[in-house]
Amino acid sequence: MALEDLKAGDSLPELKTTPDKYLPHRYAGASGDFNPIHIDAEFAKQVGLPSNILHGLWMMAQVARAHTEAADGDPRALKRLSVQFRGMGFPEQELVVSSTITDSSSGTVTCETVAVQGDNEVIRNAEAELASGQA
Amino acid sequence: MPVDTKAVGKEWGPTEYTVGLEKIREYANAVGEKSPVHQDSAAAKEAGFRDVVAPPMFCVVYSSPAVAPVLFDPEVGINFATMLHGGQEFVWGDPVCAGDVVSTKVVCKEIFQKDDKGFYVFESISTNQDGQEVCRGTWTNIVRGVE
Numbered sequence: 001m002a003l004e005d006l007k008a009g010d011s012l013p014e015l016k017t018t019p020d021k022y023l024p025h026r027y028a029g030a031s032g033d034f035n036p037i038h039i040d041a042e043f044a045k046q047v048g049l050p051s052n053i054l055h056g057l058w059m060m061a062q063v064a065r066a067h068t069e070a071a072d073g074d075p076r077a078l079k080r081l082s083v084q085f086r087g088m089g090f091p092e093q094e095l096v097v098s099s100t101i102t103d104s105s106s107g108t109v110t111c112e113t114v115a116v117q118g119d120n121e122v123i124r125n126a127e128a129e130l131a132s133g134q135a
Numbered sequence: 136m137p138v139d140t141k142a143v144g145k146e147w148g149p150t151e152y153t154v155g156l157e158k159i160r161e162y163a164n165a166v167g168e169k170s171p172v173h174q175d176s177a178a179a180k181e182a183g184f185r186d187v188v189a190p191p192m193f194c195v196v197y198s199s200p201a202v203a204p205v206l207f208d209p210e211v212g213i214n215f216a217t218m219l220h221g222g223q224e225f226v227w228g229d230p231v232c233a234g235d236v237v238s239t240k241v242v243c244k245e246i247f248q249k250d251d252k253g254f255y256v257f258e259s260i261s262t263n264q265d266g267q268e269v270c271r272g273t274w275t276n277i278v279r280g281v282e
Contacts, residue, residue, distance in 0.1 A: 017167055026165045029165070030164070030166075032199055056220045064191050068191065073169075079226065079227055080226045083222065
C-alpha cells in the first residue's frame with residue numbers, strides 16, 4: 001500500500017491476532033517485564049484480576065504493527081504512536097486493531113486507532129503518524 | 136496521602152543498552168513482526184539499514200532498564216501495588232540496529248492528582264552511539280487510592 005494514496009476517512013487493513021496461552025511468557029522474556037500479573041493466573045486472581053492479563057506494551061506493539069504493515073513493513077514509516085490503556089486484555093482471545101485516517105496533508109498520515117477483544121476496548125484514543133520511511 | 140510533587144524535574148541516567156541481534160529476533164517473534172529486516176542481515180542491508188533493524192516498539196526493551204528503577208525511586212513515591220500503566224507515547228527518530236549502543240535518560244515531567252488518582256508522567260530520551268535521537272517516550276502511570 002502506498003502511503004501517498006491514503007486520504008482522510010480511509011481505513012488501514014485490520015490486524016487480527018490471537019495471543020496463545022503462553023504468549024505472555026514469551027513476551028516477558030523478550031521485553032524483560034516479568035510482572036506476575038501477566039504470567040501467573042493464580043497470582044493475578046489473588047490480586048483481584050479475572051486471570052493473568054496481557055502486557056499493555058505487547059498490545060501497543062500490535063497497534064504499531066498494524067501501521068508498519070500498512071507501510072509495507074517498513075519500521076521507519078512509524079514516526080509517532082500514542083495510546084491510552086483502558087480495558088484489560090487476555091490471552092486466547094482475538095485482538096482486533098482498526099485504524100482510520102484522520103488527516104493526510106503535509107506528507108504525514110495521521111490515524112485514529114482502537115484495539116478490541118470482542119466488545120472490550122483495550123486500547124483507545126490511539127493516534128499514529130506515518131510518513132514515507134526513507135530518511 | 137496527597138501526591139508528593141518534589142520529584143518533578145528530577146533526572147536519572149543515562150543508562151546504556153547494547154542492542155543484540157538475537158534480542159531483536161526474539162522481540163520481533165514475540166510481537167509477530169514478520170518482515171525479514173528484523174531477522175536477516177542481508178535483507179536489512181538491502182533495505183538500507185546498517186544491520187538487522189529493531190521494530191519500533193523495541194524501544195521498550197532498550198529504554199526499560201532506564202525507566203524501571205525510576206518507578207521504585209523513594210523520592211517519586213509510587214505505590215507500585217496500585218499502579219496502572221495509563222498511557223504511552225513514543226516518537227521515533229533514527230532506526231535502531233543490531234550493534235547499536237543506546238543511551239537513555241529519564242526526567243520526571245509531571246506529578247499531579249485528579250480525584251483519588253495520582254498521575255506520574257516521565258519522559259525518556261534515547262540516543263544512539265552517534266548522538267542521534269532514536270526515541271522519545273512519554274510514560275504516564277496512574278496510582279489509584281491517593282486521598
